[in-house]
Amino acid sequence: MARLKAALLGATGIAGQQFLPFLSEHPDFDLVVLAASARSAGKLYKDASKWYQDSYMPEEYAKMTVISMDEALDKADFDVLFCALPSEIAAEWEPKFAEKGVTVFSDAGCFRKEKDVPVMIPEINYEHIQLLDIQRKNRGWKGGIVKNPNCTTVAAAMALGPLRKYGIKRVFLSSMQAVSGAGYDGVPSMMITDNVVPYISGEEEKVEFENLKILGKLDNAKGEVELLPAVFSASCHRVHALYGHLEALFVEFEQEVDIEEVKASIKNFTSKPQELNLPTAPKIPIYLTEDPYRPQTRLDRNAGEPVRCRGMAATVGRVRYDHDEKSRIKLITLAHNSIRGAAGNLVLTAELAKADGLI
Structure with a gap:
């Protein structure tokens, strides 16, 4: 089965960096877009991001060019978006991508209390991922928003x-x-x-x-x-x-x-x-x-x-x-906290959604 195209929002920060080892050579997702603030846009990822992780920066991403969030939204030519933005910024951007048909898997705290937004730990509440269908009907979206917990x-x-x-x-x-x-x-x-x-x-x-x-x-x-x-x-x-x-x-x-x-x-x-x-x-x-x-x-x-x-x-x-x-x-x-409590759990949630035919 073909891999889904994926983007990462907030890619240059420490939270965004934690996604890269999990997405490198992933069988389900092909990370094709690294997006960040305007000051990072146009730079190679290795130049835009100060690497804080205890593993090497995955080579396939080091030479990718970072684009702005506006450009990512204009294109929206990907199926899945992983969001590592601060909550107050994510609250503005996530619905825009969902409206354009992208399913957003987010580590930000915004929208966790919304009744039709799933907050996921796949082993514990795997059935909650079905809220995506309900959310899409409620809001008229082809995409959607799925949340990591704190x-x-x-x-x-x-x-x-x-x-x-x-x-x-x-x-x-x-x-x-x-x-x-x-x-x-x-x-x-x-x-x-x-x-x-x-x-x-x-x-x-x-x-x-x-x-x-x-x-x-x-x-x-x-x-x-x-x-x-x-x-x-x-x-x-x-x-x-x-x-x-x-x-x-x-x-x-x-x-x-x-x-x-x-x-x-x-x-x-x-x-x-x-x-x-x-x-x-x-x-x-x-x-x-x-x-x-x-x-x-x-x-x-x-x-x-x-x-x-x-x-x-x-x-x-x-x-x-x-x-x-x-x-x-x-x-x-x-x-x-940074693996099961953040990037790793969110990637696993996206894998579950794909396996269930929701993306």
Whole structure:
């Protein structure tokens, strides 16, 4: 089957750079357009982009000429757009591309609360991708908009997804988030060195809402997701780690649970991306560790096999009862914020949409 033509908006920034290793030689997508601001337009990508990644810049993109976002919109001769723009800028551009028949897969926070916009973690809520059809009918678009969740949401939802069958009643989350989640210039070194920052603006509200949406059920009749009927409360903190968001979850269920069954549900969990053998789907989406000292940010953030899928698996550990209350458990979950929580998850979502015939 022919590869779909793809474009990347915000290609020169650190968020945009993270897409390139995933799209290099991709079997489904041919990245033919790198677009950025007017000041980068007309330059070779290697000259327009200061490379921040720990891998080499893919050779096939280094000599591509960056074009402006206006030029990309005028052409719109591609099927798929990956968006790595800041939210306030993305809010202006994404609907314009959707109106022109391009399906936008976006890491920006705008539109996540729209009822007909899917917020995706493919293993956890693969059926929500069908909202694309509803969105197109609602808005008269041939294209559409699909969203990544906040990177902190991902680690929690990956751990909670296998546990929905027990009836989640209440979740308390405490996060320890890497500095890269704020971008290259996001947290001054004098603020974070030898320190923990106990507040991240807007983060807790995003995490609380997005988990309830992702863990909710798609109601086709209403054309929206019915939010998970649970209480979700988050406290988010920035710590001095480069990559990887580690979170402590306290989960109360509607019923008593067997802790060994809970562990087995996490350990044995697979989903549609694994069944379809999608290119960016890790063979094991969630690793369960019995080591009381794991997961650790530095040691476990790159979990995922095969090599292409490094950083795409979550790791869950310290699964235990909350004292003697058999309807309450505690656990630790970890995911790579810039891979599973950003570019990797979005590419996997696009693979799912293609497999389902939605693009």
